[in-house]
Amino acid sequence: MSRSTRAPSITDVARLAGVSVPTVSRVITGSVPVSQERTDRVLAAIRELGYRPNGAARALVTGRQSVIAVLASNTTRYGYATTLQGIEEAARLAGFIVMITVIETDEPGAVQAAVDLALSHPVAGVVVLKFDPPGAAALHRLPEALPVVAASGGRGDGVPHAVLDDTAGATAATEYLLGLGHRTVHYVAVPTSGRRAGRATGWKRALTRAGVDVPPVLDAGWEPERAYEIGRELGGRDDVTAVLCGNDELAMGLMRGLHEAGRRVPADISVVGFDGHPMGRFWTPALTTVEQDFADLGRRSFALLGELLGTGHTAKTSSSAARLVVRESSGPPPVAG
Template identity: 40%
Template structure:
């Protein structure tokens, strides 16, 4: 630190203020100190900084399959929000769907000196309870809302309701559902809302068809759905499965949306460029990331008067893959 102070022409106390990201340093002086740090390869001691500031400047994220669209987008949004709050992010992936595996990931991150951890739960664990280290600030994203921990999630029920209501309003007699895997919280909530919306409307409830979130599973399920002559509308629980479904319908000689309307969920970047463009539900992951970091900071800084649960409302995006059923045809 003394070498940095000498090169920048400032006191060691000023270097300390810059290293700890204090605000009482003017921009020109801060720039000189940062340049000297870079030239000398100086790296602040995180343990010493924690003694001064009471924090390490890092947040942890524990998540299952980061290849899944929702998990990947949530992780990226948390990283962006953390960076805006001057925190880095340490990530720990989990393969086994067990509380023990989650606790192990938490212990690993705690050894890396993080100030708080976001658990992107997404998949059901082997126990309905969730016991995490009591000393660590925790936020659960996309998980079981029955946990005691602060949580952030999309209003999955609202999203499903908006899709099904849209399809019924077009004149379809009922709506089939290509659901995600049964061990997914999001898939379960979307399926429950699909069934509830049909029941409330007095519409028949077709049997559930399951996929695994992949376009391949949507294609395979779509081949079976295409053989059902009374199917005129399908709500897929995510856009990838909807893509596979649309291909299967096309190969089976059933056009979208003339013969079968198809809607998805997520509004991935490719959804607007499919043929036809896909009706879907847009989820704002940036807002989820900001909520996760804000709830963690509330705990880290000792604020207890704010809301502990935050639901982000998704928005229906109507495109050309949905339309009224053929006149005189099955509806």
């Protein structure tokens, strides 16, 4: 049982069981029937040796890969983590395994390095989380020949996309706030993957439709800290009574900033988040938000990829709607101007 001996190979099993190498292979894969007697001997030998097939060798000869790479700029933020979870679940059920590589920035060298690292391993296909610039950059550096799908809030490019229709969700949320009597709605933005910024687009559309001026977008990046600062700043102004946030974490930071600036939510200012973070309902005030099913997005992404791998082509997109969930953080504007 010394650590230095190499792992047992199929040859060792065959020798111990007194059969040929292909027979062992047949027992393992079940591709061709093998007599009961030999099957038993082979299984016993496998157990005795603790044999485990060498995946590299198997992958080499079959040419079939069963790992898919996921490229993402982050794995901990709610939307990212949950999408990843959905992908992993669907992949595992289909007998695939997911490899995860994070792409920290959209700086070309870093993107290329991450892509190279991921693709230095034999993968059947790739899912890229195209929520932001690093994701979009990665998408452009993937070789043509590779089966690729993107999971994102927006669509575009040539690859199949699984999308979340956040545009309609943002429109609904904005219209909801306007309907409450707010004169306008401000928007605190998350990063986007390019020209297509679904949430901002939906928000603008609702304002434009209502004939309301579109206030400048407040950029917060991904950092709740930054949203907190924006909240403190907004708290000092009396022209803002409703704020839509690019995600729920930002909404949290914003609400804290407003709180510290002495403004009450929703009495003074309404806040609506985005994503449907599971903690949102426990916050005080409970967060009104636009719920999105990220786990489903992940599952659909994998489904698209699976179809691509199987048939060589697939639907261009798969879309699902977001849904406004009204809780406590939103309400009519204060009566006094």
